[in-house]
Amino acid sequence: MEIEQRCPPGQIGTGKAFGTFGELLQGREASTQRDFLVTLPIERYARATFHPDPHALHVTVHPACKEKSRRLAQALLEYFSLPPGGVLTLQSELPAGKGLASSSADLVATARAVCSCFRVALPLPQLAAFMCQIEPSDGVMYPGIVAFYHREGRLRNFLGFLPPLTILGIDEGNEIDTLAFNTIPKPFTAADEHEYQALLTRLTLAIQQRDLHTIGQITTRSAILNQKLNPKRTLYDVLRISEEIGCPGVVVAHSGTCIGLLLARDGPDYHQQLALGRRHLALLTDDILTYHTLDFSQLRIKGVHRVARNDY
The missing domain is CATH 3.30.70.890 (GHMP kinase, C-terminal domain)
Known part of the structure; x- marks a missing residue:
C-alpha cells in the first residue's frame, strides 16, 4: 500500500489521520519475543497542512510543540530530495499523553500533507520506519484493525x-x-x-x-x-x-x-x-x-490496498 496524493492548486498539501482509543490488546508474543498492539480506530483526527517555502532552509511548525512532526517533515523532504523549507500546521482532536495515538496521528497526517504537496508516493512500511526513528508508533497509517509491532514500526498483519x-x-x-x-x-x-x-x-x-x-x-x-x-x-x-x-x-x-x-x-x-x-x-x-469507532465500510467495497491516502 502507498500514500498517493495529488497536489492542490498553489502547492499546499493536506493530510489527516485517525486516532485510536488505546488498544484492543497489547502485549508480547511468546514465539517471537516481540511487543505488539492491536489498534482500535476512532472518529477523531489529526490534520496537517504543509506550505512549501522556496526561500526557507528548514521547516517550521505550528504549534511549536509539534517538534516530532517537524522532524518527520524535514526527513521526508530530504528523502525525496525536495526543497528543505516550509510551514507545517497541525490541528488535532486527540489530546496528548492519553493513549489515543495523538503523536502517531500527527506524524501520519504530516507525511500525508508533505506527500500531497509534492505528489510523491511513500510506501506505508517506509513511513512506519521513518516514524519509528522518532518514537514507537501505533499502526494508524493502516486502515482497519491491525496487529502492529510498535517498537519496531512493522505491520504484523491486517485483522479486519x-x-x-x-x-x-x-x-x-x-x-x-x-x-x-x-x-x-x-x-x-x-x-x-x-x-x-x-x-x-x-x-x-x-x-x-x-x-x-x-x-x-x-x-x-x-x-x-x-x-x-x-x-x-x-x-x-x-x-x-x-x-x-x-x-x-x-x-x-x-x-x-x-x-x-x-x-x-x-x-x-x-x-x-x-x-x-x-x-x-x-x-x-x-x-x-x-x-x-471508525466506519471502514467504504474499504470493504474499494479494497484495503486501494485506500491509503487521506480517506481516513
Missing part, C-alpha cells in the same frame, strides 16, 4: 473490521510520555507471553467472525494484565459497571490514562446500556468521554 462501537470512557488524569513508557522494562513472565499469544489468536478469529462477546472478553483480559505495567485505579469499578449493564467489555489505553466501556451500537439494548453506562460513570468522573 469491527461492527460499530461506542466507547464510554474515563480519563484518569495526568499525561504519560509514550517514549519514556516504552523504555521501561516489561515484567512479562513466560506464562504472560503465552497468554498474550493465545489472546491474539483468539482475537484474530473473533474479529473475522464479528464476535463482540469474545472481543470484549479479550480486551477486558488485556486490561487486567496491563495492571502490572500501567495500573488504572478505576479498572475494577468500570469492570463492575460493564457486568451490570451487560456490555461486551472494557478497553484501556495500555500506555495512556483512559479506560472505557465497549458498547455495540447496533445491539438491541444499546440505548439502555448507553444511559446506564453514563449514569454509573458519572459517579466516577465529572467528564465522561464518548468516542465512536
Whole structure:
C-alpha cells in the first residue's frame, strides 16, 4: 500500500489521520519475543497542512510543540530530495499523553500533507520506519484493525473490521510520555507471553467472525494484565459497571490514562446500556468521554490496498 496524493492548486498539501482509543490488546508474543498492539480506530483526527517555502532552509511548525512532526517533515523532504523549507500546521482532536495515538496521528497526517504537496508516493512500511526513528508508533497509517509491532514500526498483519462501537470512557488524569513508557522494562513472565499469544489468536478469529462477546472478553483480559505495567485505579469499578449493564467489555489505553466501556451500537439494548453506562460513570468522573469507532465500510467495497491516502 502507498500514500498517493495529488497536489492542490498553489502547492499546499493536506493530510489527516485517525486516532485510536488505546488498544484492543497489547502485549508480547511468546514465539517471537516481540511487543505488539492491536489498534482500535476512532472518529477523531489529526490534520496537517504543509506550505512549501522556496526561500526557507528548514521547516517550521505550528504549534511549536509539534517538534516530532517537524522532524518527520524535514526527513521526508530530504528523502525525496525536495526543497528543505516550509510551514507545517497541525490541528488535532486527540489530546496528548492519553493513549489515543495523538503523536502517531500527527506524524501520519504530516507525511500525508508533505506527500500531497509534492505528489510523491511513500510506501506505508517506509513511513512506519521513518516514524519509528522518532518514537514507537501505533499502526494508524493502516486502515482497519491491525496487529502492529510498535517498537519496531512493522505491520504484523491486517485483522479486519469491527461492527460499530461506542466507547464510554474515563480519563484518569495526568499525561504519560509514550517514549519514556516504552523504555521501561516489561515484567512479562513466560506464562504472560503465552497468554498474550493465545489472546491474539483468539482475537484474530473473533474479529473475522464479528464476535463482540469474545472481543470484549479479550480486551477486558488485556486490561487486567496491563495492571502490572500501567495500573488504572478505576479498572475494577468500570469492570463492575460493564457486568451490570451487560456490555461486551472494557478497553484501556495500555500506555495512556483512559479506560472505557465497549458498547455495540447496533445491539438491541444499546440505548439502555448507553444511559446506564453514563449514569454509573458519572459517579466516577465529572467528564465522561464518548468516542465512536471508525466506519471502514467504504474499504470493504474499494479494497484495503486501494485506500491509503487521506480517506481516513
